[in-house]
Amino acid sequence: MKPVSDIVALPSITGLLTGHDGMVVVAGSHGGVLAARIAAANTIRAVILNDAGIGLDRAGIAGLTVLESVGMAAAAVDYRSARIGDGAHMLARGVISHVNALAQALGVETGMPTAEAAWRLRAAALPAQRHARPESRPLLLSRLPRRPDVWGMDSASDISSALDGAIVVTGSHGGLPGGDPKAALRCAARAVLFNDAGIGMDEAGVGRLAVLATQGIAAAVVDAMTARIGDARSTWETGIVSRVNATAKESGAAPGMSARDFSALFR
Structure with missing residues (x-):
């Protein structure tokens, strides 16, 4: 699948810029709550993160539910299929492991290549509003x-x-x-x-x-x-x-x- 201008791969969700507004973002970050809140603080269309091995209390994908609650379609890539911290590798090689209901409604499914999922997420509606970026203090x-x-x-x-x-x-x-x-x-x-x-x-x-x-x-x-x-x-x-x-x-x-x-x- 050929690259398109409205899909971007980033090493981390913290690298989001205003120039990414309206884009589908594939970020190398884990799919946890903190990463989701950072995504929701930006005017992006949809996001794909890494499931980070799922982990304790399913924390590695807990952000998908958070994003669904704020109106953003989201999915996670199987940590065994692509390198965490490497959005470009996830876009090129990743396989989807989990989706939220908004992504599922657009035809994104478990087992789908990340590139195809990102293509489908281009049809997602923009979230109605931007949410406050979470503060991270020592x-x-x-x-x-x-x-x-x-x-x-x-x-x-x-x-x-x-x-x-x-x-x-x-x-x-x-x-x-x-x-x-x-x-x-x-x-x-x-x-x-x-x-x-x-x-x-x-x-x-x-x-x-x-x-x-x-x-x-x-x-x-x-x-x-x-x-x-x-x-x-x-x-x-x-x-x-x-x-x-x-x-x-x-x-x-x-x-x-x-x-x-x-x-x-x-x-």
């Missing part, structure tokens, strides 16, 4: 003497240098958005946790780990079935580590430990 999770503070951020895209030296617990997937090393982490954290998004095709859900090791940052991901993606507090409270990078391993981190125990390794 949440203090732990402060103990002689230890780095532990801060939670639902979205890694909102992290800044204000968290340099801290332990950062995120709700974001551990994939490398757009394959860009500069997008791995926007601060010099002491250590950081992500969600593995089911790991998925080409192990894309853990793509940040190796890059962060080259920067000397200890990084790990928690199993998507143990914490809700897009929810830093869930990562902190119930997350169980599934992968660690070499820097984290040197500090004693290992798969199977809790997010809290991982954080306790660093001083």
